[in-house]
Amino acid sequence: MHVLPYLVAAYVFLTGCYGLATSRNLIHAVGCLAVCQCATYILLLAVGYRDGGTAPVFSDIKPGSRPVVDPVVQALTLTDIVVGATVTALLLALVLQIARLHGTIDPDELKELRG
Amino acid sequence: MSRRLRLWVLAVGGAGVAALLVAACLDLPAFGGRRHPYGDRAVRASLSRHIANTIAAVNFDQRAYDTLGETGILFAAVLGCVVLLRQTRDEHRDRPEPAEVARPVRRYALLVLPVALVTGVYVIAHGQLSPGGGFQGGVVAATALHLLYLGADYGALERVRPLGAYTAVDALGVSGYLVTGLAGVLAGTAFLANTLLPYGTFNTLSSGGTVPVLNAAVGMEVASAVVVLLAGFLDQAVEIEEDKGS
Numbered sequence: 274m275h276v277l278p279y280l281v282a283a284y285v286f287l288t289g290c291y292g293l294a295t296s297r298n299l300i301h302a303v304g305c306l307a308v309c310q311c312a313t314y315i316l317l318l319a320v321g322y323r324d325g326g327t328a329p330v331f332s333d334i335k336p337g338s339r340p341v342v343d344p345v346v347q348a349l350t351l352t353d354i355v356v357g358a359t360v361t362a363l364l365l366a367l368v369l370q371i372a373r374l375h376g377t378i379d380p381d382e383l384k385e386l387r388g
Numbered sequence: 389m390s391r392r393l394r395l396w397v398l399a400v401g402g403a404g405v406a407a408l409l410v411a412a413c414l415d416l417p418a419f420g421g422r423r424h425p426y427g428d429r430a431v432r433a434s435l436s437r438h439i440a441n442t443i444a445a446v447n448f449d450q451r452a453y454d455t456l457g458e459t460g461i462l463f464a465a466v467l468g469c470v471v472l473l474r475q476t477r478d479e480h481r482d483r484p485e486p487a488e489v490a491r492p493v494r495r496y497a498l499l500v501l502p503v504a505l506v507t508g509v510y511v512i513a514h515g516q517l518s519p520g521g522g523f524q525g526g527v528v529a530a531t532a533l534h535l536l537y538l539g540a541d542y543g544a545l546e547r548v549r550p551l552g553a554y555t556a557v558d559a560l561g562v563s564g565y566l567v568t569g570l571a572g573v574l575a576g577t578a579f580l581a582n583t584l585l586p587y588g589t590f591n592t593l594s595s596g597g598t599v600p601v602l603n604a605a606v607g608m609e610v611a612s613a614v615v616v617l618l619a620g621f622l623d624q625a626v627e628i629e630e631d632k633g634s
Contacts, residue, residue, distance in 0.1 A: 275420070279413035287406055294398045321427065324420040329431060329442035332517045332591050336435050341442070343427030344434070348446035352458050355523050355610075359465035362617050366472040369624060 278319035286312035299368045299378040303361060310357045314350050321346035438587040439596040444516045448602040452580040455602070456565060459609055463562050466613045470555075473620035475628050484626045486541045497539025504532030512607035516596040522603045526610025534618060542626050551619055554612040561609025568601050 285308060292305030321343030327334065329344035372378050417423065434445030447455050475481065508529025515521030537545040569580040577583045580598075588595035 275418040276413050276416070278419050279416055280410065283406065283409035283413060286409070287402055290402065290405075291398065295395070319419060320416070321424065322420050323422065323424060323427075328519060329427070330440060330517075330519055331435065331442070332440040336431075340422070341427070341431060343424045344430050344442035344446050345426045348443050348451065351443065351447065351521075351523060352454070356458060356461050359462050359613070359617070362621075363465045363468045363472075366469045366620070370472050373630075 278322070279316065282312045282316035282319060285309075285315060297379050297381065299371065299380060300365070302380065303364045303368065306364070307357065307361055310353065313353055317346040317350045317353070435590075437582060437597060437599075438590045439599055440517045440591045441515065441519065441521070443519070444521050444599055444603060445596070447521065448516075448599045448606075449582045449597075452569070452582070452598075452602060455606070456569065456580065459562055459565055459606060462609065462613055463558065466558065466617055469617055469620050473624055475623075478631050479628050480631060481627050482629050484542045486543065489539060489541070494539045497535045501532055501535040501539065504535065505529055508532055508611070512604060512611075513593065513600075515603040515607070516599045517591060517593070522606030522608075523610050526607045527614055529607075530611045530614035530618070533615060537622070542622070545622075549615060549619060551616060554615045554619075558609055558612040558616060561605050561607075561612065564605035564608065565602055568598055568605065572598070 289305045289307075289309030289312060292308065293302055296302040296305055323340050323342050326340045326342040329341040329347070368378060371383070375383060377383065430446050430450060431442050433450060434442040437445065437449060439445040439449065508525045508527075511520035511525030511528055512522055513525075515525065533548060534545065536548060568584075572581050572584045573579050575584050580602075582597045582599065585597040585601070587597050594600070
């Protein structure tokens, strides 16, 4: 099954989407968004994998002596993680303000705008 | 829209997206294949500039401009959190009571703290040589400080954490990155192009031209950003109380 890792990424992404759509708690929804983002990590790392490859770091292996996995997608994953973490923090801060202003974190109860 | 109807819409849309995703997956190059044209070129470019860690080379040399945007997002997100989590008019600050800490927790937290701090700085400094770099090392160094909260109490953490200074260091990190880029322009090359400094000897701390400089700037920024971010949330949990009867 050479397509399985990609399908895992698709499955994780859809699971996160399902959670986002059915969530009744904003903190839970932020968690689901993080799950969606994890799917992109899996996809990127799966795209860059190479059979028998090692980490693309040449401090302890001689360049050219072994195949290495794709460093470009690893760098993209790194970017993704950093941006994801800070955006999650920002969203949680927003949830905190919503909880303080409206006294609820159920998105279904946030019908009307106030103030 | 009722809950039931919404679930139906989700099911139809989800099935459609799932079918498209599976079709796309079947068309991707086989998992673990040998052909990675971008990867091979990135490795070659990184070796030609004497950078042992190719991922650092991609982030701080080949895609340095992109990393500038990323540090911008980081900076903006921290700024947004500081604004959202500030003390509002109907709140006041309470000094938290010093809490009892179990002695083994105190002992091991204080023992591990310096080790974790040095590890963080090591990971930042060796970003262009070994796995790691400014982003990862910054987070390690920043979370190391918070062992003080576990091992002692919040007051102790606040004494080693002058927030103003950390906010300033955060901004300094971002501007350090920009200044390094602009220095390239002044020296007659392109913005953030790695042709300013000598490439040095392969696999030593000073190798890689501007990569270690950019790495250090990002390390500074991430470490102070995480401290400021966690401070915002911890203040909300520990210090800021809502006024009664408001």
